[in-house]
Structures are given as C-alpha cells and as structure tokens.
Amino acid sequence: MIVLGIESSCDETGAALVREDGRVLSDVVASQVALHAPYGGVVPELASRAHLRAIMPVVEQALAVLPDGLARVDAIAVTEGPGLVGALLVGIQAAKAIAWSRGLPIVGVSHLDGHLLAPYLTRPAEGDGARPSTAGVPAMPYVALLASGGHTALYEVRSPLDIELLGQTRDDAAGEAYDKVAKLVGLGYPGGPIVDRLAQKGDPSAVALPRPMAGRGLELSFSGLKTAVAQHVAQHGAPADEQGLADLCASFQRVVVSVLVDKSLRACEARGIPRLVLTGGVAANRGLRAHAREACDRAGVELFVPPVASCTDNAAMIAYAGALRLLERGPRADEIVPYSRDPERRRGRM
Ligand code: KG4
Ligand code: ZN
Numbered sequence: 261m262i263v264l265g266i267e268s269s270c271d272e273t274g275a276a277l278v279r280e281d282g283r284v285l286s287d288v289v290a291s292q293v294a295l296h297a298p299y300g301g302v303v304p305e306l307a308s309r310a311h312l313r314a315i316m317p318v319v320e321q322a323l324a325v326l327p328d329g330l331a332r333v334d335a336i337a338v339t340e341g342p343g344l345v346g347a348l349l350v351g352i353q354a355a356k357a358i359a360w361s362r363g364l365p366i367v368g369v370s371h372l373d374g375h376l377l378a379p380y381l382t383r384p385a386e387g388d389g390a391r392p393s394t395a396g397v398p399a400m401p402y403v404a405l406l407a408s409g410g411h412t413a414l415y416e417v418r419s420p421l422d423i424e425l426l427g428q429t430r431d432d433a434a435g436e437a438y439d440k441v442a443k444l445v446g447l448g449y450p451g452g453p454i455v456d457r458l459a460q461k462g463d464p465s466a467v468a469l470p471r472p473m474a475g476r477g478l479e480l481s482f483s484g485l486k487t488a489v490a491q492h493v494a495q496h497g498a499p500a501d502e503q504g505l506a507d508l509c510a511s512f513q514r515v516v517v518s519v520l521v522d523k524s525l526r527a528c529e530a531r532g533i534p535r536l537v538l539t540g541g542v543a544a545n546r547g548l549r550a551h552a553r554e555a556c557d558r559a560g561v562e563l564f565v566p567p568v569a570s571c572t573d574n575a576a577m578i579a580y581a582g583a584l585r586l587l588e589r590g591p592r593a594d595e596i597v598p599y600s601r602d603p604e605r606r607r608g609r610m
Contacts, residue, residue, distance in 0.1 A: 265579025269343025337582020427478025
C-alpha cells in the first residue's frame with residue numbers, strides 16, 4: 261500500500277509518499293520560516309495563504325517519484341488537527357479534492373499521532389529498505405516525549421491506535437519557550453536552533469533560573485521559566501556580548517533539558533517501560549540528545565531519537581500513521597468523505 265500524506269497544520273506545507281512498512285518514497289516540505297521570521301512567530305492568516313500557494317506544487321513534487329503518479333496511490337492521509345484552523349483547512353480541502361477526483365479513501369490523522377509514530381519511518385538515505393542500524397526502532401510499548409513549538413507532552417504508546425497521554429505542559433510548549441526567549445534577547449526566529457548553538461559555548465551555571473514543576477509528577481510548565489529569563493533581562497539588561505548571550509542560553513537550556521529528561525525517565529519508571537522516544541522539533545536539540553543519552557544509559561533505558569527530518573513537522577509521519585489506521589481498522593474507518601458523488605454516503609467530518 262502506498263499512502264499520500266498531506267500536512268498543513270502550522271507553518272510547513274508537506275506532502276509525502278510512504279509505504280505501510282514505513283518506507284519513505286518521497287517527503288517534500290515547503291517551509292514558511294522566512295515568511296514569519298519578521299514577526300518572531302507564526303502569523304495564522306499568512307500561514308493559510310502560503311499553504312494555498314504551496315500545496316499543489318508540493319503534492320506534485322511528492323508524486324513525481326512514481327512513474328504513474330497518483331495512479332499508484334492507494335489512499336490519502338491528511339492532518340485533521342490539532343493546528344491552525346485556516347492552515348488545516350487548506351490541506352484537508354486539497355486531500356478531499358484529490359480523493360474525489362480518483363475515488364481514493366482519505367483518512368484523517370492526528371498530528372500528534374504522526375509525531376509519536378515517526379520512529380518507524382525509514383528514509384532512502386538510510387540504505388536499501390533496512391532499518392537505520394544506529395537508531396533502531398522501539399518495540400511497543402514505549403514512552404514518548406513529544407516536544408515541539410506547539411506541544412510538550414509525555415505519552416505511553418502501546419499500539420498505533422492505543423496511545424495514552426501521561427502528562428503535558430500546563431502553559432507554553434518547550435519550543436515556544438525557546439522561541440520566546442530568543443525573541444526577548446534579539447536572536448532570530450525560530451529561536452530553538454539559535455539558542456541551542458549558542459548554548460554549546462556558554463556556562464550553564466552563569467544565570468540561576470528556577471526548575472519548573474520540579475516535584476509535580478509528569479506535569480510540565482515553561483511559561484514561568486520564560487518569565488524568569490525576562491526578569492533577568494529586565495534587571496541586568498540584555499547580554500551585550502556573545503559570551504553573555506551564550507551563558508544565558510546555556511543556563512536556560514540546561515533547565516529545559518534537565519526537566520524534560522527527568523520527567524521522561526520518571527514516566528518510564530512509573531510505567532515500567534525501559535524504552536524512550538524523543539520526537540518533535542525540540543528533539544533536534546543537541547543538549548537534549550546528549551543529556552538524554554547519558555541519563556538513559558545510567559537508568560538502563562533504551563533511547564530512540566529519529567532523524568531530524570522525521571522529528572520536525574513533515575507529511576511522511578502523517579502518511580505512515582494513516583496507513584496504520586487503514587490497516588488496523590479497514591478502509592472505511594475514520595474516513596473523511598470527500599464531497600460525495602454518492603448521495604448515500606455520509607457527509608465528511610470537515
Ligand atoms: O515539530 P516542529 O517542527 O513544529 C511544531 O509542530 O511546532 O517544532 C518547531 C519547534 C520550534 O519552536 C523550534 O524553535 C524548535 O522546535 N526547535 C528547537 C531546535 N530545533 C527546532 N528547539 C531547541 N533546540 C533545537 N535545536
Ligand atoms: Zn508538530
């Protein structure tokens with residue numbers, strides 16, 4: 261089975277072809293980062309319009325790897341939420357129109373399920389259909405930390421259709437905190453990669469910052485930490501030189517990373533599951549990867565971190581999650597019905 265995945269929940273327009281075994285045949289992402297950078301965050305109306313311009317070229321590019329294009333596709337999977345409503349609608353309407361024209365089934369996929377199942381994607385660069393030997397793939401059940409610009413939460417993944425939320429942020433997502441701290445001290449957008457890079461050169465004990473939700477089960481919070489950075493800047497001024505910036509970034513990053521890793525391991529222990537997956541854009545963070553690796557080794561927990569292209573927003577993860585839903589529940593399950601030519605069919609969910 262080959263599934264065409266479409267993703268447009270935030271600021272990346274994505275289309276991908278994926279087989280039901282996780283093999284990625286194509287994965288195209290049109291990023292809107294440059295469009296939103298002047299505003300320091302995603303502007304929803306601009307995002308919707310940019311998705312409209314990008315969606316068909318991106319889909320066509322994804323299909324171009326198949327000699328027969330759409331004729332070889334068996335189903336369409338599209339992100340149905342969570343996300344920006346106007347942005348989601350562009351992907352959903354495109355998916356419906358393509359499905360209607362070819363009589364293909366469409367399955368609606370949660371963006372979060374896509375992120376959580378991303379470790380099973382295998383990309384061409386990883387060689388000849390084989391699973392990547394260094395990263396491996398986790399057996400189920402596993403604990404997953406999903407940390408991105410919109411979400412930060414811990415899950416137990418028991419099967420593709422049996423996923424339990426264990427704890428989540430009460431306010432800002434971790435990536436959002438990175439982006440806001442970067443904006444506060446005049447770094448660019450998105451802030452995560454810039455703060456990460458600067459943090460490598462800084463002293464993590466230079467600025468004392470609070471550890472949010474230290475004793476509180478699996479709950480997380482990043483808004484107070486961001487405010488603590490804002491207060492530090494208000495009192496001492498924004499760091500004037502590169503070393504001062506690096507010290508502040510390193511101090512902030514140390515707290516974020518240590519809270520994320522501690523809570524993740526706490527979740528593994530609480531559930532008796534010695535397998536941890538890091539996913540979402542923040543899983544690209546070098547500090548998080550390194551600290552998680554050390555802490556997992558110490559705790560006897562196996563760590564799985566998919567390649568960055570699978571962690572950040574992409575349509576391959578949506579296609580794969582959709583393929584699994586179709587296989588487990590059958591073609592009519594969860595189906596979004598395109599504006600139907602058949603008066604007997606129920607109307608679509610969106
Ligand atoms: O998963 P993603 O591409 O999109 C969302 O679903 O949000 O994640 C984007 C987020 C942004 O907030 C970005 O600053 C953050 O992930 N991010 C990072 C790093 N790379 C991306 N945060 C920390 N360190 C990084 N290296
Ligand atoms: Zn995402």
